[in-house]
Amino acid sequence: MEEQQPHTQLTTEINTDSAVIVGDPARVDKATEFLKNVQEWAFNREYKSIIGTYRNKRILVMSTGIGAPSAGIGVEELHNVNVKNVIRVGSAGAMQKGIGLGKLIIGEGAVRDDGLTKKYVPEIYPAVPSFKLMALAHKYAPKAVYGIIRSHDGFYMDDNAEQEAFWSEKGIVGADMESSTLLTIGRQRGMETLSILNNVVLYEGDLTTGVNDLVNGADLMTRGEMASLKLAFDILSDQSLEEN
Ligand SMILES: O=P(O)(O)O[C@H]1O[C@H](CO)[C@@H](O)[C@H]1O
Numbered sequence: 001m002e003e004q005q006p007h008t009q010l011t012t013e014i015n016t017d018s019a020v021i022v023g024d025p026a027r028v029d030k031a032t033e034f035l036k037n038v039q040e041w042a043f044n045r046e047y048k049s050i051i052g053t054y055r056n057k058r059i060l061v062m063s064t065g066i067g068a069p070s071a072g073i074g075v076e077e078l079h080n081v082n083v084k085n086v087i088r089v090g091s092a093g094a095m096q097k098g099i100g101l102g103k104l105i106i107g108e109g110a111v112r113d114d115g116l117t118k119k120y121v122p123e124i125y126p127a128v129p130s131f132k133l134m135a136l137a138h139k140y141a142p143k144a145v146y147g148i149i150r151s152h153d154g155f156y157m158d159d160n161a162e163q164e165a166f167w168s169e170k171g172i173v174g175a176d177m178e179s180s181t182l183l184t185i186g187r188q189r190g191m192e193t194l195s196i197l198n199n200v201v202l203y204e205g206d207l208t209t210g211v212n213d214l215v216n217g218a219d220l221m222t223r224g225e226m227a228s229l230k231l232a233f234d235i236l237s238d239q240s241l242e243e244n
């Protein structure tokens, strides 16, 4: 009998090559709005998982919690149960003026300002998404904001504002905490990866207000969250991915 993966409790019985990962376990429940034949799989620690079908494609949705270590464990355990295509659907803070709330930000690459991925490969190794998934993102969401994002490990360091100003000046479009982990570890494991982020904080806006508005279901944030989930399902169910 196959043992369950120790943190996610997944096994190869999930029987799918495609997954959406989110930070917040509550987002897993929101994803059910788009899926048929939803089966609850597991909920252990921060890893809540369900399986459903979208346009007849079987897709796993799983939360990873906040930050690189828990996301990294999630990605490794997805790899261990034969998942090949993984899209992160997360929330972000904008790093440029003019990116509105609920706008989708799609990472063309990620600054690896996390502590975990340097334990895998030196920091000069790039965190880049899959070309195939990126091409499909452009097909379904041509008006999203495309650019380099930055994944970081926290909000409350004394030099946080200076760090954000530095990276904004370098042209970074958005910030989250897990994308660099997915792109770096996923690439090391031969997976196809992409990160789609819903902007919940305007550049130089108030983090507390933005993240609380997401929690409380403010309209623009909720619309962005649902749009980002739908986009991930559209991409993962695209027929072109079956033809390879
Ligand atoms: O909404 P999620 O997917 O959790 O993403 C973002 O939100 C959390 C911080 O508020 C971090 O996990 C960050 O990456």
Ligand SMILES: O=c1cc[nH]c(=O)[nH]1
Pocket (backbone or CB within 6 Å): 091, 092, 093, 094, 175, 176, 177, 200, 201, 207, 211
């Ligand atoms: O400003 C923000 C909001 C969500 N997630 C981040 O990483 N930054």
